[in-house]
Amino acid sequence: MTNQIEVYAGTAGHSAWFSNDLGQTWVHPNSHSGMYLEARVWSYCSHLDDPNLLYAGTDMGLFRWDERTTRWTALASPMTDIWALAQDPADARVLYAGTRPAAFYRSTDAGLTWSELPTPGIQKFSEINMGPTRVTQILFDPLEHNTIWAVVEIGGVYRSLDRGNTWQLKTEGLVSCDMHGIVIVHNASGQKILYATTNRGLHRSVDNGETWVFVLLDSPWQYTRGITVQQGNDSVIFLTNGNGPPGSTGQLWRSQDYGYTWHKLTLPGNLNSTPWAVATHPHDPQLLFTYTNLGQLFRSTDGGNQWQRLPHEFGELRTLHWRPTQYAADRPAHSITVRPPVTA
Numbered sequence: 001m002t003n004q005i006e007v008y009a010g011t012a013g014h015s016a017w018f019s020n021d022l023g024q025t026w027v028h029p030n031s032h033s034g035m036y037l038e039a040r041v042w043s044y045c046s047h048l049d050d051p052n053l054l055y056a057g058t059d060m061g062l063f064r065w066d067e068r069t070t071r072w073t074a075l076a077s078p079m080t081d082i083w084a085l086a087q088d089p090a091d092a093r094v095l096y097a098g099t100r101p102a103a104f105y106r107s108t109d110a111g112l113t114w115s116e117l118p119t120p121g122i123q124k125f126s127e128i129n130m131g132p133t134r135v136t137q138i139l140f141d142p143l144e145h146n147t148i149w150a151v152v153e154i155g156g157v158y159r160s161l162d163r164g165n166t167w168q169l170k171t172e173g174l175v176s177c178d179m180h181g182i183v184i185v186h187n188a189s190g191q192k193i194l195y196a197t198t199n200r201g202l203h204r205s206v207d208n209g210e211t212w213v214f215v216l217l218d219s220p221w222q223y224t225r226g227i228t229v230q231q232g233n234d235s236v237i238f239l240t241n242g243n244g245p246p247g248s249t250g251q252l253w254r255s256q257d258y259g260y261t262w263h264k265l266t267l268p269g270n271l272n273s274t275p276w277a278v279a280t281h282p283h284d285p286q287l288l289f290t291y292t293n294l295g296q297l298f299r300s301t302d303g304g305n306q307w308q309r310l311p312h313e314f315g316e317l318r319t320l321h322w323r324p325t326q327y328a329a330d331r332p333a334h335s336i337t338v339r340p341p342v343t344a
Contacts, residue, residue, distance in 0.1 A: 003324035006067070007279075007289065008054065009297075010041030010319035016056060016065075016072075023289060023299050023310045034072030035063055044321035045085040047092035048282070051325050055111065057082030057097060062111055067325045075111045079103075086138040088163070089145050096164060098135020101125065102152045106164050119158065119167045126154040128178070137181050141192075149194075149209070151179035157196055159209050173212035176200040181277070183227045185234040187258045195237065195259055197224035202239065204259065217241060217262060219251060226277025230303065231285040234258065238288070238304065242274025246293035246316070250274040254304050267298050268309045279320040291317045 007019040009026065015035050017026045031037055035058070043057040054065040062075045062082055077097075084098035093110045101124035104117040126133050133155045141147040148160045150167070156177040158167045171177055178199040185193050194205040195215075201222035202215040216222070221243040230236035237259050242250025249271045253262045267275070273294035280288055288300040290307070295314030298307045 003283070003326060005283075005287075005322060006325050007320070007322040008044055008065075009291075009314060009317060010044060010056065010058075010321075011295075011314055012040045012316040012318050013038055014315060015039040015058075016041050017314070022287075023297055023312070026312050029070075029072075033070070034074065036060060041319060042081075042083045043085045043319050045087050045095070046321065046323050047087045050092040051323060053092075053110075054321070054323075055085050055087075055095065057085045062097065064111060077105070077107075077111070077114045078116065079105055079114065081134075084135045084138045084150070086140060086148075089140055089142075096138050096148065098138050098150055098152075100134035101132035102135050102155050104135065104138075104150060104158075104164065104167065117164050117167065121169065122152070122158075122167075123155050128154050136179060139182050139184065141184050143186060143192075149182050149184070151182050151196060152177075153180060154178045157182065157209060157212075170209040171212075172210065173205075173214075174198065174203055175214050180225050181227045183229050183237060185229055185237065185258050187234065193258055195227050195239075197227050197239070199223055199245075202227075215259070217253070221247075221250070223247070223274065225274060228278040228280055231280050231282040233285065236303070238278040238280075238290075240275035240277060240290065242271075242293075245274060247274035248272070250292070252278070252290055252304075252307075265304055265307065267307050269296075272296055276317060277320065279322055281323050283324045287322070289320050289322060291320055293317065 009017040019026045040059040046054045052067040056063045059081045063072045079099050081100045086096045088094035095107045097105045105114045107114045136153045137151050139149045150158045156171040160167045176198040181197040183195050196203045202224045203212040205212045224241050226240045228238045237255045239253040252265045255262050273292045276293045278290045286303045290298045295317050297310040300307045
């Protein structure tokens, strides 16, 4: 038996979609699969030590997908709108979640029970967008697992040095606290470098987030969204950039020197909106997916040198995740119970 690559798309209004042919075709499970067909799926997470379980953060709470049963299970929690998820690298049972309005939560029993993590001063409502704030990413330091980072739209960068027990706001030098993404790299000499993306541009920190410096892109727009390090090679970072949310066009960037210089990568065709993020996995660092906010999909099998536009186009994509899984390989292609066709 061999591993099968499974790709998961999260949409803003048509729930979760699945592909087991590297994104060429997609299926949409029906309501018997356990998730409401019109849920908004904001985030996914999975763990190398538990490859058959996938967690989804949605506007209807937390769901867990099991590849062995091909079903979603709704997990009761105090959270109703979950925008960010992460699992402890050392223990797949320990999950962290970020919500809208912004708050941090932790579970130590695979999502069965949750506790809110105290975050003094965190804002629940912003007069900038006249709406609730939201946690857009939670990230463990890849080498120092006691350190966790979280970014809040609109609310700044938070750092925990004790696995989430306490948090500190770190915003000195940011030109905007409208945060979208964060990444950590360690260069050849062992120096830690952080990058954070905002609605007004990219920022770098070389002092563990104590201060931030604006990084100007050679782009007509400074709006930046997703930032991702290539698995196994910290010198390579991918960055998405466009003319706003959702925007009407944008650019994918790659750095090969820990983020100090950036070069444009060519995505085929005309983009319909801002590129949103890049999905990668340690199983195959050369396999990458990227997508626009309004649903265009692209795939690279050579680490980003060349990209292919995939035929399916979603209405609005908010997250994309992929991983190898044994059970997807054992069942026939697209054996998930799918939504029946609409008849007149």
